[in-house]
Amino acid sequence: MSAHFEALGYADVLPLRFEPLAKLPEGAILAGLNAENLQVLVADAALDEQRPLDVKADEEHALAEDLQRVEFKLNVLIELVARLLKRADDLPPARGVRLYAGGVEWLAAGAEAPSGIGIVRLHVSRHFPQPLALPGRVVGRHEDAEGSWVQFVFEGLAPKVVALLERLVFRHHRRSVAGSRHPFDPEATIRWQR
Numbered sequence: 654m655s656a657h658f659e660a661l662g663y664a665d666v667l668p669l670r671f672e673p674l675a676k677l678p679e680g681a682i683l684a685g686l687n688a689e690n691l692q693v694l695v696a697d698a699a700l701d702e703q704r705p706l707d708v709k710a711d712e713e714h715a716l717a718e719d720l721q722r723v724e725f726k727l728n729v730l731i732e733l734v735a736r737l738l739k740r741a742d743d744l745p746p747a748r749g750v751r752l753y754a755g756g757v758e759w760l761a762a763g764a765e766a767p768s769g770i771g772i773v774r775l776h777v778s779r780h781f782p783q784p785l786a787l788p789g790r791v792v793g794r795h796e797d798a799e800g801s802w803v804q805f806v807f808e809g810l811a812p813k814v815v816a817l818l819e820r821l822v823f824r825h826h827r828r829s830v831a832g833s834r835h836p837f838d839p840e841a842t843i844r845w846q847r
Contacts, residue, residue: 658804662753663825668776668784669759670745671767671791677808678772678788686772686786687811693785694817697778701824745774749799752777754819756806757787760799767791773805777821 678686749760757773768791774784789807796802810818 658751658753658756658758660753660755661819661822661826662751663822663829664749664751665825666747667750667752668745668747669750669757670774670784671759671771671803671805672774673767673769673771674788675770677770677790679809683788683809686788687809687814689783690785690787690810690814691817693778693781693783694814694821696781696783698817698820698824700778700780744776750775751802752818752822752825754815754822756789756792756804758802758804761794761801761803765803767803770808 677683746762748762751758752775757775759773761767770790771788773787773789775787776782776784787805787807788809789805791803792806793804794801795804807815
């Protein structure tokens with residue numbers, strides 16, 4: 654098994670599409686993909702952030718509560734817009750995914766046998782409907798009790814994108830560990846639905 658798949662990762666059910674390519678993106682095309690990926694990862698981190706309410710002075714506490722209410726309303730609006738966009742967009746099917754900073758594994762559907770180079774379009778955020786566009790190559794397959802997994806290693810990602818992917822993986826991994834300690838955490842059990 655590749656070292657990319659032995660690092661810290663997390664498992665989820667996410668919309669994913671593999672698009673085969675004749676050659677990996679380069680130059681301006683690759684820079685554009687990295688810029689879009691950076692935007693998706695920054696937006697996901699910002700929308701996923703939960704700020705605790707600090708209790709200090711009464712006036713500051715009231716301001717913090719007002720700010721929290723506004724933030725909640727914005728989150729509801731973003732969620733509604735994301736749902737509308739998902740309905741209008743042709744989302745790929747959700748499938749079992751294991752995401753790492755250096756690659757991704759996904760459960761193959763039926764006789765699906767992707768190979769070679771391509772782009773994985775992976776929807777990582779419930780709140781921001783734009784997918785990550787991750788260039789790379791299929792490096793293998795393996796079987797386990799869940800089924801047949803396709804292994805895909807990322808290539809050409811900018812260091813900032815890799816760093817934000819590491820944070821995304823760590824954040825979700827930490828949340829899944831916390832969810833296993835508190836099994837009735839509805840936030841930890843949210844899954845993608847079509």
